[in-house]
Amino acid sequence: MGKYIVKRVGAALFTIFIAATITFFIMNLVPGDPFMSDKAPSEEVKKALEVKYGLDKPLIVQYKNYMVNLLKGDFGVSYKLQKNRQIVDIIKESFPTSAKLGAYAILFAVTFGIPLGCIAALKRNKWVDNVIRVLSTLGISIPGFVVATTTMIIFTVNLKWLPTSGLNGPSSYILPVFTLGFYPMCYIARLMRSSMLESLSQDYIRTAKAKGMSNFIITFKHALRNSLIPVITYLGPMIAGVLTGGFVVEQVFNIPGLGRYFVKALNGRDYMVIMGTTIFLATLIILMNLVCDLLYKIVDPRIKLGEE
Amino acid sequence: MAENNNKNLLEVKDLEVSFFTYAGEVKAVRGISYELKPGEVMGIVGESGSGKSVSSYALMGIIPEPGKVIGGNIIFDGKDITNLKEKERLKMRGKDIGMIFQDPMTSLNPVFTVGNQINESLKKHTDLNKEQRKARIIELFRLVGINQPEKRINQYPHEFSGGMRQRVMIAMALACNPKLLIADEPTTALDVTIQSQIIELLKDLKSKINMGIIFITHDLGVIADICDKVAVMYAGNIIETGSIDEIFYEPKHPYTWGLLKSMPKLNAEEHERLIPIEGNPVDLINPPKGCAFAPRCKHCMKICLEKKPPAYNISEGHDILCWLPIKDEYEREVKNNGKSE
Amino acid sequence: MKLQKNTLLSLQMKLSPEDFEPATKSEQEDLNKLTANTSYWKDAWRRLKQNKIAMISLIVIILFILFAFVGPTFSPYTYDQQVRGDENMRPCLKHLFGTDQLGRDLLVRVMVGSRISLIIGVGSALIVLVIGSLYGSIAGLLGGMTDNIMMRIVEIIYSVPDILVIILLQIVIKDPLQKAFDSGALFGGLQKLGPGIVAIFIVYGLLYWVGMARIVRGQVLQLKQMEYINAATALGANNKRLILKHLLPNCIGTLIITTMLQIPSAIFTEAFLSFLGLGVSAPMASLGSLASEALNGVQSYPYRLLFPALAISIIILAFNLFGDGLRDALDPKMKK
Numbered sequence: 001m002g003k004y005i006v007k008r009v010g011a012a013l014f015t016i017f018i019a020a021t022i023t024f025f026i027m028n029l030v031p032g033d034p035f036m037s038d039k040a041p042s043e044e045v046k047k048a049l050e051v052k053y054g055l056d057k058p059l060i061v062q063y064k065n066y067m068v069n070l071l072k073g074d075f076g077v078s079y080k081l082q083k084n085r086q087i088v089d090i091i092k093e094s095f096p097t098s099a100k101l102g103a104y105a106i107l108f109a110v111t112f113g114i115p116l117g118c119i120a121a122l123k124r125n126k127w128v129d130n131v132i133r134v135l136s137t138l139g140i141s142i143p144g145f146v147v148a149t150t151t152m153i154i155f156t157v158n159l160k161w162l163p164t165s166g167l168n169g170p171s172s173y174i175l176p177v178f179t180l181g182f183y184p185m186c187y188i189a190r191l192m193r194s195s196m197l198e199s200l201s202q203d204y205i206r207t208a209k210a211k212g213m214s215n216f217i218i219t220f221k222h223a224l225r226n227s228l229i230p231v232i233t234y235l236g237p238m239i240a241g242v243l244t245g246g247f248v249v250e251q252v253f254n255i256p257g258l259g260r261y262f263v264k265a266l267n268g269r270d271y272m273v274i275m276g277t278t279i280f281l282a283t284l285i286i287l288m289n290l291v292c293d294l295l296y297k298i299v300d301p302r303i304k305l306g307e308e
Numbered sequence: 309m310a311e312n313n314n315k316n317l318l319e320v321k322d323l324e325v326s327f328f329t330y331a332g333e334v335k336a337v338r339g340i341s342y343e344l345k346p347g348e349v350m351g352i353v354g355e356s357g358s359g360k361s362v363s364s365y366a367l368m369g370i371i372p373e374p375g376k377v378i379g380g381n382i383i384f385d386g387k388d389i390t391n392l393k394e395k396e397r398l399k400m401r402g403k404d405i406g407m408i409f410q411d412p413m414t415s416l417n418p419v420f421t422v423g424n425q426i427n428e429s430l431k432k433h434t435d436l437n438k439e440q441r442k443a444r445i446i447e448l449f450r451l452v453g454i455n456q457p458e459k460r461i462n463q464y465p466h467e468f469s470g471g472m473r474q475r476v477m478i479a480m481a482l483a484c485n486p487k488l489l490i491a492d493e494p495t496t497a498l499d500v501t502i503q504s505q506i507i508e509l510l511k512d513l514k515s516k517i518n519m520g521i522i523f524i525t526h527d528l529g530v531i532a533d534i535c536d537k538v539a540v541m542y543a544g545n546i547i548e549t550g551s552i553d554e555i556f557y558e559p560k561h562p563y564t565w566g567l568l569k570s571m572p573k574l575n576a577e578e579h580e581r582l583i584p585i586e587g588n589p590v591d592l593i594n595p596p597k598g599c600a601f602a603p604r605c606k607h608c609m610k611i612c613l614e615k616k617p618p619a620y621n622i623s624e625g626h627d628i629l630c631w632l633p634i635k636d637e638y639e640r641e642v643k644n645n646g647k648s649e
Numbered sequence: 650m651k652l653q654k655n656t657l658l659s660l661q662m663k664l665s666p667e668d669f670e671p672a673t674k675s676e677q678e679d680l681n682k683l684t685a686n687t688s689y690w691k692d693a694w695r696r697l698k699q700n701k702i703a704m705i706s707l708i709v710i711i712l713f714i715l716f717a718f719v720g721p722t723f724s725p726y727t728y729d730q731q732v733r734g735d736e737n738m739r740p741c742l743k744h745l746f747g748t749d750q751l752g753r754d755l756l757v758r759v760m761v762g763s764r765i766s767l768i769i770g771v772g773s774a775l776i777v778l779v780i781g782s783l784y785g786s787i788a789g790l791l792g793g794m795t796d797n798i799m800m801r802i803v804e805i806i807y808s809v810p811d812i813l814v815i816i817l818l819q820i821v822i823k824d825p826l827q828k829a830f831d832s833g834a835l836f837g838g839l840q841k842l843g844p845g846i847v848a849i850f851i852v853y854g855l856l857y858w859v860g861m862a863r864i865v866r867g868q869v870l871q872l873k874q875m876e877y878i879n880a881a882t883a884l885g886a887n888n889k890r891l892i893l894k895h896l897l898p899n900c901i902g903t904l905i906i907t908t909m910l911q912i913p914s915a916i917f918t919e920a921f922l923s924f925l926g927l928g929v930s931a932p933m934a935s936l937g938s939l940a941s942e943a944l945n946g947v948q949s950y951p952y953r954l955l956f957p958a959l960a961i962s963i964i965i966l967a968f969n970l971f972g973d974g975l976r977d978a979l980d981p982k983m984k985k
Contacts, residue, residue: 018809019809023817137966137969137973140969141913141962141965142958142961142962142965143962143965145937145940146940146961146962150955150958152947153948153951153954240810240812244810247925248921248924248925251925263925263926266925266926266927267925269820274820278813278816278817282813285810285813286810289808
């Protein structure tokens, strides 16, 4: 089993390396110089800046330097948005907010998604099931920004029940968490439903019935455990989705997280920030995928650890 | 024939089961009756779709949706269980009646250990404490021939081979000493060699435990090995019942003849063809008004197409559902009447 | 009904000698009817027709297509026409959806935006289909080392977080594309769409085919086992003919479903990107960019957000529901 974990960790690290490399080269493909702003600097100033940031060296050398710095935890500095500020500091400052928001959203999604899916499966084709099915399909069809903006209009502008922006105090969490967690919740509900239906039609359920087990035990012991397995495989992509969905939510609700900063950098073409944030987020996603992968192998005893 | 065993363990009378699907009512079981004494092994033979499995699900009360029992009675150990409340049924299933199924691969829950799955049954139906249950499971494993039981209790189903899994199923079904064991095609999914091992095991158990067994299969060869009596099903009816010898040596129903003739012979000539039964299976949504087998029967008479044959008793314990013997008796009566006039 | 022993038959039932005459062959055959054997496609179509939700979704899709492509011809305005004096109007008879702050009619902008969304949805799905199928069937057919390498590549692409790469590539491709358009090097139609949209196509083509490739490869591997492939090889067909004529038609069902479900996903992604500002360039409108623009004045003019939001939700929902229905209809393992 240890050998397997080492193998998977190695693969993950390799993927992170590839992602960082791809990001670096893509960013450096962009023509034009990174210092472009409203006041065009003079040639001398530009030259000086280039030397300062090591941009006069050949690309391969820049690449090597960048990667080495990454390992040291140095993401470089922002050229445009916050001149000369260490990007790693920017990340340290804004990411915890995003992380908190994301964690709550995931909690919300799982807490409501799983039971809803179960209920829909158990009351198959009755009105409860139909309502849940349509609503959850609706939920995964409506783009995040639509949910975000619509709820914002209804609840903060019109009804004035909840605050418009920022993350201070519990009531200001409600809308962002709901918006961010809405899509995953609906996805989980759908997944849970089909997974439960699949499990409930398996032969081992018939065996459990033949042993005289009650419906409660059959559903919550025999079927549920098997049904959760596909949901766990979804955790990885879900986390990625929550991270990227956070971009929109932070925009709309004006939350000072990493996502909002990232969007600012995108629109403002602050390449160092874009690069650094991308690599940071990519690493996070890849690591989370790794954790979920390992988790999955633990939950399903059929998968032999030590085998691919 | 022991006198004190005269009371039937199981009596099924005119049982009818239908499935109410979007395409219509599928009449899977159309009025079957049989009896089983304690310790007796009865085989139910038939093709797929004959209703043999469904009839046994009815005994347990586990007919899958959208099926329902729509007629008849089931009397188990003297008690009418046809309309039993679910709560009572739960107590009965696994305790008084045990069941094993066709595919041991999928019939065991893959995410729990085998010990856990048997323990569940014991916990529900008995008062044994934890150590006693564990001891019982080990005893059961020994009984069904699983080596190293202490170690294997904590293994998962995928760690057992097909034959071993079936032994686990049998152990699980026997855990609470049921009076009746229903075996629904237990050897169909197994290799022939494993098949015979399982049959031997069941025969062994039969002699050790005085338990009634209903053995459902489409394989006549297996029936011959283990059963005391046989019921042959076709299109939801039992068309012939009898002892092993009667069915194999004195079959009276054309379908039974067809079945016996179609069995591949081990000592057949090289180019001898297999003899199938001609025709197609019955449409159970619109079953024919006469005998269900009539369209495929080489001895079909006009009345066979018009009216369903009544049960005809050939000898003690040997019944058939066919117009042929009735024809003979009718012709005999007419001749007698003619003579006496 | 069980006959009583020792009681005369004649007392128990009415019988006559004719009853026991042998039945004729034709009488027997009448009852030996075979159930009708419908083909796979007819069966699937029948199942699909029965699915009310799927049928309604199909109608919605068709209406939407008409709305997006035929609609603008009925409008007196164009999407970039700024009507002086008509700025910031609420929905009224002159402008059914109202206008934005530059006096542009929103109804026609929503229509054009829908057009963009549909083009992107279907276009991306087609790109994914073509690239993915070719890649997957080649990998599956050739097998061995080639297959191994090809699938390793797929895995790497798979594990890199796609949204991030899309965003990056967007930025990178957009500017050079803009320059290419400005210099007049590429086709006029694409130019109108703007570099943002073309960039999305390119990016989709580079990334999203991997899922399709995996599925197709799986199908190919299954089909490889089948008899007629052996027969075709024996007859001397080379690999290329094998791919086009024999294998792909048999995975059509799966391909159709997967492609169909790609469409709402692509529309979703485009809306997301446009909302962040990475999609179409002004003055072209996409539903995502319209929503983004609407955010500014949303408190005073909520309808500016409502209409594009509604449009995009409806179209994605319709495609999802229809795709679901299609899957239920084409999947032979349907549970009823």
